[in-house]
Amino acid sequence: MAKKIAVLPGDGIGPEIVAEALKILSFLNTDMNLDLVFENALIGGAAYDAFGTPLPQITLNLCKNADAVLLGAVGGPKWEPLPHAVRPERGLLSIRSELNLFSNLRPAILCPQLVDASTLKPEVVSGLDIMIVRELTGGIYFGQPRGIRLLENGEQQGYNTLVYSESEIRRIAHSAFKTAQKRHKKLCSVDKANVLEVTELWRNVMTEVGKDYPDVQLTHMYVDNAAMQLVRAPKQFDVIVTTNMFGDILSDIAAMLTGSIGMLPSASLDASGKGMYEPIHGSAPDIAGKGIANPLATILSVAMMLRYTFNQPAAADRIEQAVNAALDAQVRTADIHSEGMVKVSTSEMGDTVLDAL
Amino acid sequence: MAKKIAVLPGDGIGPEIVAEALKILSFLNTDMNLDLVFENALIGGAAYDAFGTPLPQITLNLCKNADAVLLGAVGGPKWEPLPHAVRPERGLLSIRSELNLFSNLRPAILCPQLVDASTLKPEVVSGLDIMIVRELTGGIYFGQPRGIRLLENGEQQGYNTLVYSESEIRRIAHSAFKTAQKRHKKLCSVDKANVLEVTELWRNVMTEVGKDYPDVQLTHMYVDNAAMQLVRAPKQFDVIVTTNMFGDILSDIAAMLTGSIGMLPSASLDASGKGMYEPIHGSAPDIAGKGIANPLATILSVAMMLRYTFNQPAAADRIEQAVNAALDAQVRTADIHSEGMVKVSTSEMGDTVLDAL
């Protein structure tokens, strides 16, 4: 039976970069008989403009019935004045939660061709290949109670709850250990167990689950130190697993170490391997519509989709090799351009990858 | 009347580095008639070993009656197996809270002599001079309710509360705006207002307080982006103000950008300017007792004390210039040593600074 992919271009540069990723995926679909079908829907600001909500029921239904979701990006200044409940980001948070996409895989890989793009010294980052496993449907992002209340003395008080149950920690732990098993078998769990009770439980559960994976070396690190170590000596890490909020911060640091966030894909998976795939960069409203955005992060997100949801490692490898070939051909979009390279548009970059296939 | 300084050497390298800082302070005390008196007390693991608690009442009383506190560092593997309530870190958290030291100033300054110590490229960090203002007595560090409970289904659940009231945000805002006024008049408030209601309130109060400081340019940034920008282009920042937890992480990133955390002091102030002063680095148990620790962060913490609590800018300047002179003389402790420099011990470094005075 055909596998269905829900395609959500979203806002800003989203539609442009998703179009290039679909070029690649359509080609492989035919070339390798992957039997994939595509269906588009609106999310984020685009969905708000059409339906008054960033995640319309029709989009959610499509995603629930799909085998995988390909997302561009959401958000932009146009929707910033809106109340929180209907802001584009809410669409993203809701879909993560509704589809139970608790395991967010964020690789930070430095392409050798782009080592100069990093603000870090080449010897510190060359060969960098870290995977951050971020818990995505729990923690302070979703914890109750939350809100802003009026105190008796007349002043306002804001509050949010950071909460994790054993089972939530256990499932992300298994996901992280399995990821580490397929890599260099080193897992660093990041918490703030010296201050936060909830991450004391996190540390205990990680240690307990670790007994099922004797081949993986588990270490623990406080989040402040982890942030520091990512800047000091990032290559000490293989896989990092952490909470939703810490993962938001650490994965952005790790991404920035590579100097080219236009290159980095991500996967958000549920327990069955169904997933949503998206570039880690945002909707870049300032360059939207100009045809100059870098489509490689989205193209590499499609490779992750083929690998993780559709179990097609050969197809994924082909995409990754084609991206590599495009970089070797010295073709660059504006964000990764440097002297002596050929500056190309979004669609020219997509075509170069397609040709390399 | 004499001003009293409570001296808490703490654990690990704490006693060694505090001894050097006191050399400097005692000299200036005589030389400039500062009329300072000193009294020692135990904190952290050392206090636990003697009294069974990391913050004995006698230490707390001394600190409450003092005009300023000079702290070395706390903690070490010896005390890690202890229950949380009596771990060395608890002593630190309790003293911050008991003395109402809500405003934590953490400068990240790159000494020109040490630019090569950074893992970042020289052009990205040379001239770096950021001040992070971290809220220190509220937020998720102290929020109630907190703990680990048993759910009805038999599994454990950990929870912590991130909470700020308007008045807590307002006082740290004033502290940050005043700090910015004395510097380059740029303040960046870091939050996660797109996800956390409590930081929506944070953002609103910052904006409101900003009206009292029309000469300061206020911007807002999400924490994930701020972490990224610190790696990408740290010199865009002048003063950053943020919550306790975000400040813990961001100040460690900022510190690591300089590549020499053995150089960085900090101040934790209450509303009246009374403060606790300490190096931002830890107790470094691995090198404790070897006489090789870098005392400069603690010496520079004394300079901050003279500036912020005792209103002695001339004395503070003298210390900072003497440290600069020691670096110019190519004298280095092991942590900042590089080829061609003279490697010195903790006390030799202290003496070099003293000579320069």
Ligand SMILES: CC(C)[C@H](C(=O)O)[C@@H](O)C(=O)O
């Ligand atoms: C847009 C925002 C809600 C989101 C998050 O905080 O998770 C983003 O920063 C991310 O990391 O995907």
Ligand SMILES: CC(C)[C@H](C(=O)O)[C@@H](O)C(=O)O
């Ligand atoms: C030791 C620890 C409790 C402390 C903190 O988290 O505040 C430390 O990391 C710091 O930044 O001073």
